[in-house]
Amino acid sequence: MQPNRGAEPSEESTSTTGGPVYRAVALQTACHAVNAAPDTRAARDMMAAAIDRIGVQIAATKRTLGPSLRLVVLPEYVLTGHPMGEPLSEWAQRAALDPAGPEYARLGEISRDQNVYLCVNGYELDEHFPGAYFQASVVLDPNGAVVLRYRRLNSMFAVTPHDVLDRYVSIYGEEALFPVADTEIGRLAAIASEEILFPEVARCLAMRGAEVFLHSSSEVGSALLSPKNVAKLARAIENGAYVVSANTAGLFGIGLPPASGDGGSKIIDHRGLVLAAAAQGESMVANAEIDLVALRRARRAPSMENLLPRQRFELYASSYAKTSFYPPNTVTVGETQREHFYVTQRATIQRLSEAGII
Structure with missing residues (x-):
């Protein structure tokens, strides 16, 4: 399995002043966590049911908005929820997707049936790092093929490519860290969850030509200018790019009040203007026109x-x-426990404090 490095922008796409105009939706849908499932089979059945439910919602959204809908962005870890202290190896077995597995195949069928580009975020296995998983944002095209695979680079409690950087780059190359897909609906790039708070991620993607940031998130739903909401505006303005940000419509099955992560999905244009935003609950209200002609102009x-x-x-x-x-290459796959990430951050804070930086 190869993480998709994204296509280099073609000469034609970089020289033309034109571009498509189409509709996108940040589909705000509920997340039913698999943490309490009695076994892996039950967890997989829950994931299959979630995909079927999302497929119905996408089909109905397409009927409502019409054929101009070409891009659907789903919330963060929408098929599984997030781990609640489970060991890395246990969560990998319970909730991580096989890149060649049935979940991606079914999602590919949905993107093909609805003639859309579909961005899904979840946990993903990698044959080169057994016992671990990466959080990945994957884009499937209207043929059902994967055209973009981005692995989250900044995470508090999970292994990232940065934690195994030298080996990861030796396998996949540096371009796999910041992939951009050159497609018929523009140059697409993914930003996962809280990485919207890290301006370098969006900037490195913009350096490679990204025009539309696909932001899968599960965050506090608030009308206030929360840190993530501020960051979404900033990433759009400073990079001259669209941000399509999908939040969950409630987190069920982890003990928290479900509406703790509910609402506020939105689409922001390259000027930093919010074009559409959803309230709480399952919703397709966060849909808007993506005008690449205006962006490129x-x-x-x-x-x-x-x-x-x-x-x-x-x-x-x-x-x-x-x-x-924060240092790279600190994780030994198969041996590292979640406490490692706390220990590493504490050590980093101590070192920066002693140096007078913080």
Whole structure:
């Protein structure tokens, strides 16, 4: 299995001033966690039921919005919920998807039947790292094929490519870290959950031509300017890109009040304007037109507001190159427990404090 590195922007796509105009939806749907399932088989049955339910919702949304709907973004870990202290190996067995498994096959059927690009976020196995899993955002095209596979790079309690960086890059190459897919509906890139708070992730994707950020999230549903809501606006403005952000419509089965993660899915345009936003509950209200003609016109017009081509990366490169905060390559797959991530962060804080940085 190879993480999709994304297609390099073609000469044609980078030279034309035109581009498609289509509709996208951040589908706000409920997450029924598999933590309490009695065994792995029961957990897989719950995941299959979730896919069937989502398939019905996508079909109904397509009938409502019409054939212009070409992009559907699903919430974070929508098929399983998140681990609640389970050992890494147990959660890998219970909730992580096989890249060649039936769940992706069924999702591919849905994307093909509805003629949409479908972005799903979940936990995923990797044959090179047995006993572990990565959190992945995967995009399936209208043929049901995977055109983008992004593995989350920043996580508090799970293994990321950064935790096994040298081996990961030796297997998949550096371009697998920040993939961008050049598609008929624009250059797509994924940002997972709280990574919207890390501007470098979106920036590195924008460096590779990303035009539409697909943000799968499970977050506090609030009308206030929460950290993530502030960050969504900032990532859109500073990169001149759309943000399609899908939140869960409640988290069921983990003991928390379900509405703790419910509502506020939204679509933001390249100017930082919120085009559509959902309230609470399962909803397709967060749908809007993605106008790549306008985006590309704005990106190619000299102006103070056009921030992306004004970036002077040479000024910052040496600071990044000679600085390390959270260290890479700290995980030994098969041996690391969740406490490792707390210990590593504490050690990082101590080191930065002693250096007078924080």
